[in-house]
Structure formats: C-alpha cells, structure tokens
Amino acid sequence: MNTIKRELVVIGGGPAGLSAAVAARKSGCKDILLIERDRILGGILNQCIHDGFGLHKFGDAFTGPEYAQRYIDEFKDLGIEAAMGTIVVSIDQERNLYVSSRKGFARIEAGAVVLSMGCRERTAGAISLPGTRPAGIYTAGAAQNLINLQNIMVGERVAIMGSGDIGLIMARRLTLEGAKVEGVFEILPYPSGLARNIQQCLNDYAIPLYLGTSVIEVHGRGRLTGITVAQIDENNNPVAETERFVSCDTLLLSVGLIPENELSRGASVEMEDSTNGACVDDALMTSIPGIFSCGNVLHVHDLVDYVSDEAEKAGKFAVKYLDGGIASSDKVIRVEPKDGVRYVLPQKIRGDRDFLLSLRVSEPCWDKAVWVKVGNRKVARKKLVRLHPAEMIRIKVRAEKLNGAEALEVSLE
C-alpha cells in the first residue's frame, strides 16, 4: 500500500474546501492536496442552480454553479492539486488518513488537515415519520440532485415537509417543471427558510405555507398516495380534529441539515452538541492539534458567502500552524451562549487577536441586541431589528477588550 506525505490535506471540494485551499496557497503553502469524492469540484453548489449566492462577497447574485466556478478557476489557476473521485475512509489523531479511489487504497500522513465535508440532510427515518414506506419520499436535496444533475423528475403532485430553504427552492423548481406543489408544512410557528424564499418560491406561485402544521402519517403501498397533516400543539402533539388528508405522490423533506462529522469523530475531535460540529478555537482549530474545521461541517450556515469567509480563515490558520505559529495553549477563554442564543462559535478564544463570533438565536424576535460580555462588562454589542433562527449573526470582537477574561458570555438583551 502506498503511503504519501502531504503538508496540508483539505477534505472536501465544496465551497469550504475550495476557499480553504485557495487561502492556504495564497498564504504560502506549496504542498496542498484537496480530496473530493465526486468527479467535479464545487460540492452541493453544483445542484443549487438558483440564484442568490455571492451577494455579500461579490455584490452579485450568482447561481450555485457560477459561484463555485469562481473558486474553481482560482483553485486551478493557483495550480492546487485535487484528488478527484477519492474518499477519505478514516483519520486518526496523528493526522494519518486512509483514502480510497479507483487508483488505489492509500495512506496519507498530513501535516495539517482542514475538515470541510459539509453536511447531510435529515431523513424520514431520522425524524421517525409514522406510516408506510412507499416510493416517492425524498429529501429535498436528493430530489434537487436528481432533477438538476440527472435529468430525472421525481413526481407530479408534491407535498413538502419542513420549510428549510432547500424545500422552498424545490417547491419553485418543481412548479416550473410542471408539478403541482400542494403545500409546505412547517411544524414550527415560523418558517425555517429565508423570508425572500417564502416570497419568491412560494408566494409567487401561490403555494400555500402551513405553519404549526406537520405530516403525521404517510400513506401508500407501492407509491405514496398521500399524507395526513395536522396542526401541532406546543407539546408537539397533533391537535384533535385538525387532521386532514393531502393527496400527493411525492413528499419532499426539508427538515434540517446535520454536519457530516463521522470522520471528525473517528479522529476523536471534541464535538459540540448544539451545532453537531466540532468545538473550535478562534483559529478554527479543533481539539486535535493540526486539525481544522470550517463550513457546514462545523455548523450549518445560512449563506455560502459566510462559508467561504470562514474557510478562508481555516486555510490561513492551517498554514500558520504548519509554520509553527499556533502553539497549543492551555489558557483559553470559553465562549458561552446565554439567554436567547442557540449556539455561538468559536467555543474557545486565545485572546491574542481580534475575532469574529458566529451565532444563531433560539427563536425569532425583534429589536434586540447581541451582547458579548465578560461578567457584567460589555465587550461587544450588535443591535438588530429582526433576529431569526434561520439567519446567522456575525459579530466582531476586539482582543484588546478582553483584558484577561476567563469566559465570554453571549446573550440577547
């Protein structure tokens, strides 16, 4: 079996991996290998043919493939090597990887690793959807892949469970392909996707959105014949007499994304329950020295622009680590989410440089400020008109304000 040594290995050639690799090359790392399991770079962006990507980074509304192409071009212009059709089977704490491809099964010893594997969708099984198991039930992303990349139509009369952005985008996509979308059923009292997608994907096409409503049973033997939906009370139980049958042959699930961290767990990386991603410091380094994490494998982002930003940092810091510029430090400042904050990243701060906190709120609210405090002392504050769990909030914090703090608390007030 072949064993090869590489300075930096980036796992995943989606937006995070591409951005990390490009940033690492620009920071001076000559020996980079990006490993991508698909035959093309760009990851999930390839199937996201709708527009709306890149407004923050490029000031233009690109489609997914266009956004990806900008990075792919840069990646290629910089002459970075990509191992295509290659999958990482395992990583250990010493950053030894096993990889598999048609060319062979090999071992790689990496100086540093950037984890950028992205996320996967929650399935019908994961939410223990009651009823039968007929054909015609897809996660929204799988349907998106089949339609946009494989030229395959999944059904004619469609119900969508969950109002995540992919579900909303697919409601429009299927409508444009001639399917009838019977409705989007969201268990929460507010939509999970972005407001603009409610407008341009549902309202534009008169597709009804039913909030506080969920699918409580699936029907059909060979192919799906319909679903039972009902209003859901605050204890997550169906409200009596609100049940109704919706006839459909297809059910798409847009019920959440889960960071794909099986490799990270295999490397004994410390994980965070609230994000399903790694615990990282402000260099985006995990608990295992030399292993970095960024993009949707770290926490699910709302916008690809922020994925690119975060991954750029991970790439730069990985190079800094290789250059001996990141010493492992016992003294870190813990960052803790408090009132109204679902999670905040990074979880650990070294305190020697300015940093950016990324967070999400627990529920929608208006006219609140995100406070970053040490005890009762304000370190940073960002006032917002509208705060929504669907939208990530980023807040800059200056190192000089920390003053030897031991813990930072982030809350809404």
Add this chain to the structure above:
Amino acid sequence: MKTKELICIVCPNGCQLEADIIEGKEATVTDIRGSRCDKGIPWAEQEIMSPMRTIASNVAVEGGDFPLVSVRTDSPIPLECIMDVMREIKALRLKAPVSIGDHLIKNPAGTTCNIIATRNVNPVK
C-alpha cells in the same frame, strides 16, 4: 391610500417593507419603510408596478459530461412571463460543449433578457 406589505427579495436579509400606495390607473408609491439598505426602495417600487424575477432552470445537452446545463436569465423578467420563458427553455436542445456565460436564447418570450449558461458542459468522446 393603501398600505402594502412586501418581503424584499434583493438579498437574504429579506426586509419586511411597507409601502403606501395611491391607487389609480397607474399606482403611485408615496412612501416605503423598513428597508435596511438603499436597494430595497427601487425594488419595492418596481415590485408594486410590475414584479420582476430572475429564474434558473436547465437545458438539455447532447454528448456532454452532464445531461443538462444549468441556465438563468441574465436580467429579471416580468413575473407573469416566467412560464412562457420556461417553455422556450424546455424546448431548447444543445450540443456539448457549452461554456459558462454562453448566451443560449435571446429575448425569450419577448422579454429583454437572455438565457445564459451557468456551468460548463464538456463534450465526452
């Protein structure tokens, strides 16, 4: 005078706008509130007069490494023209190669936009 609520779709912020409108043969917008940036105001005026949308879809490609090439309108089109434009997109057949940015249909359904390719499709032997 009437107040209309809109969700701005210019960017992911999705501002909730309120527009005061004097209705008539052609509506007149007198005030727009709630926009967090300066792009929301012209968008809302346009939205009230004649909503415009960008759409994305796929066109069939023969002999390529993908069966489809993803496409979009290079400028917004009137909302009510979407299905007519889709009909032209669906009817088109291309041969590989197709390059990102290629103009594939000029002025579909009488609109002022072009349908452009948003990815490369390379020929396969």
Add this chain to the structure above:
Amino acid sequence: MSNQYDVIIIGAGVVGNAIARELSRYCLNIAVLEKEPDVGMGTSSRNSGVLHSGIHYKPGSLRARLNVRGNALMGDLCRDLKVKIQYIGKLTVAQDEVDVATLHALKEQGEANGVPGLEILNAGQMRKLQPGVGGIQALHSPTTGIICPYGLTMALAESAHTNGVDFFLGHDVCAISREEKGFEIKTSNGKGFKSPVLINSAGLFSDGICRMLGIDEYKIYPCRGEYLILDKRLEGTLSVLVYPAPRKNGAGLGIHLTNTVDGNILIGPSNEYVDDPEDYACTADVIGTLKREGHELLPGLSTSDFIRNFSGLRSKQTPPEVKGFKDFVVEKRKDIPGFINLVGIESPGLTSSPAIAAMVKDLVAEEFPLQEKDSFVAERPGRLGFFHELPPEEKAQLVAEDSDYGEIICRCEQITKKEILDAINNPLGSRTIAGIKYRARAMMGRCQGGFCLPRIVQILEKEFGYKPEDYLLDSKGSYLFTKNIR
C-alpha cells in the same frame, strides 16, 4: 402451456428458500413462485435477526424440535453460504422472584428441548457478560445468536438457483387446481405451472393458499412488530442479547435491544394485531413507546441515533383474544396427495428454517425416490462480509485487482461500486433498489440513501440502460421516478 416441474414451492421467504436449496441437492426440477419482485421481502427481512436457542417452546412441540435442530445446523449453513452469524448468547433477565421462577422453568424446558449450555447467573455474573444490566438473576443461553436475516434468505435462494432451481419473481399465485397427478397453478401475470408436489410456504398468505385447495381450517392473524434502528455509533454497546423474562399473555418476547451482525442496534418489536397481511406501517404511538424504552435500556442514546423505523408481521395462528403461541404446522395432507403445507411459521421460523427444510425433504422423499446430484455445490462464491470490514492492506490489494473496489458509492456504510454492481447482477435477476440495499448494504446507513441513491441511479442508467420509469423501490407499483425533465 404450463411449465412442468417436480416440485413447486410457493413463497420465497427464508423457509421456502431453505426448502428449495435443500431439495436442490437431488435430481429434481424445482420452481419457486414469489409474488414480490425479489425474495425475502416479507417477514424474512423484517425481524430481529435473532438465532433462538429454543428455550421458549413446549418440549415435544414442533417449534421446540425445529428450533433446536435449526440452531445447530445454522453455523455450517452460514459458513457455506457466506452469511454473517455470531453466537453471542442471550441473557433472559429476572426483575423479581416471579421472574426468577420463570427463569428456572425456562431452563428446565430448554434442557428438555436439548438446548445446550444453559445456566442461571447471579447479578454479578450477569453484569460481567453485559455491564449495566438491571435485574436480579438471568438465564444465559450461549447458543443464542444473531444472523443477517435477509442475507440468509437471499443466499439460500442464490445457492438454490446455482443448483438448478428456477425462481419466478413477481409471480403471484391466484388459483390452484388439482389434476389427476398433482396441481396446476396459475399466477396473476397469466402464467401457468404444473407439478405433482406442491409446497405451501407462503407465510402470511399461507391460509389463502390453503383456501385455494379447499382447506379452511387455518387462519393467519398478522401481528405487527415495529422496530427502530440505531446508528452504528453505538456499535459495541451490547456484547450479549438481553431480554426481559417473559410475562403472562405476551404474544412476542417483549421489547428489547438486539444488535445486528452489521453493527446497528434494533429496539423492538412491538406487538399489535392488524387486519391486513401487508400493513407494514409504523405508528406514532409505538414509535414513542420504543423511543422511551430505548432511552431506558440505553442511557447513552441520543435522538440523532434513530436512523430508521420499520415493521414486520408475524403470521400467528392465534387471534388477538387468545394471544399466546400455537405450534408450527408442517404437514403432508392425506386428503390432498402431493400437498405439503406449512402454516403459522412465525418466530422461531428463521432459526428453524434449515430444520424445516430437512423435514420437508423427508416428506418429499415419500413422493419421489430422491437421488443425490453429483453436481450440487454447497458453497456460495464470493467473500463473507463487506469491503469496509477488511484490514487496509487487503483493501489496497483488492482495489489494485479491481478498481471498482476503490470507488465508494455509499459513504455512510462505505459500500463500493464493486459491491453494488455485484448486487445489481445478482443471479436471481432482481433489480429493485431494495434488492441492492439488502444485498450490498448501500442506503442502509444514517443518510438512508440521500447521498448514494442518485449515484446508484447513475450506475443503473449509464451501465444498465435504465430509463426513469424503470426504477422500482421494492414492490409492484413502487416506481421511483416519472420521466426525464428534458
């Protein structure tokens, strides 16, 4: 024109296939008729996958005899067929003195049945085998094991097929008429078959087959058991099976945890009579109960560990108001010469299947002088287990020999393109997506095919010429796609 055979078996579940494979040792023309597009799509693939020891059944009953004998035969059979099996043993746990009495009664009963190695363990001994188990005593049955139930069912069919048995998939028997010498069987797709010997191993539908021959004395009451499947993250949590001591009037053996040979854990099964022998629904109530039980039995369980739920049906002969067990029926009908009838083969049917096959072979031998074939091949070709289970050096070797081993298609279970191609090219000619899933284990992981289904579709399209309308999930009418979008 009807197809003429010596023996026709109705139903390609584990029992029908075991019989087919046993009879394929002899010079006989054999056909198996199966209504589904693949073998083993009913009860055989929808159960706990437990190889029972035989402590639960009355001494002298057919169930007791066939269970103990089947358990003893299974090891060699699985070795020949390259099916995963592990004799990991079982603890039947007592919580109170009433249960302790039950354990002693079970031990006595098991010994009368010829179950080897039974032992009553105190709490300390029991926790040595499985740390953390609550209870005061346990009965340890070392011959209890776990087995891949669909793996066994499919392997039996493939081995039978290799040895000359014809499998007719998608052939639903709709009428049987008696002829001077045997039977004429019609299937709903308009085909006809004739044979002097007919074997009914139609499981949940065995009473319907009986009625086609004017036998009215049997009725099957389908009794549903629901399960939850847990993520492989928890692999290794259980080293031995743990069951509660049976309580009065239970129709099954109680909700428990079962590890599978592929590293998942099952929670279940529940117990609920249903009217329809194909009602494989899962219900919100039972899912809730199973989750609660799961959290109690496995304190480390997190909500993200539930990856799928499924249900199976027991073909019980006892109606809901009676509950309990009735003995298996394996009979040669005196009133209908040539008809071998199997009814009510519920648990422990999987364990008993090789013994049932041997018993049926003896019944067939009363009809024909059986002559052994020289050409019989007992071993199934290929390798036991999956690529991902091999050590790195062997993986490297295999990829060097065949690059299809290098391409991992199912990322959760790390299933290679080679394994998927082998599943598509299965000798029985089943081409359903479920058939690929059960054979290659693709789509069985935590993403449930979200990632690899589109890639498997691509393989079927590019290498097997599939059109969108050709993809079938599992059963008739379970079409996956409607058309090309362009």
